[in-house]
Amino acid sequence: MGISAYLMSGNKGIEERFSQALGLGEGGEEEAGGGLFGFKVEGNILLYAIILVALIIVCAVLIKIFKV
Secondary structure, eight states: OHHHHHHHHTTSOHHHHHTTTTTOOOOOOOOSSOSBTTBOOTTOHHHHHHHHHHHHHHHHHHHHHHTO
16 A cells, blocks of 8 residues: 555655645745654655555564454
8 A cells, every 4th residue: 555655646745746736836945854753754665665564564463462
């Protein structure tokens, strides 16, 4: 699901995709800080993969603990 979300949304953030529709222009200014530990999650396929693997591991551990 993470990979399909990335393929649908692309590497642009929501601000970049809809800035022209809102009349904000290109902007081009980056926000200082923010993101996950200083990294922007939007458009970063490596972080999408890391989060996906972490969720799979957490789910597997919970299934073993609760024996569902």
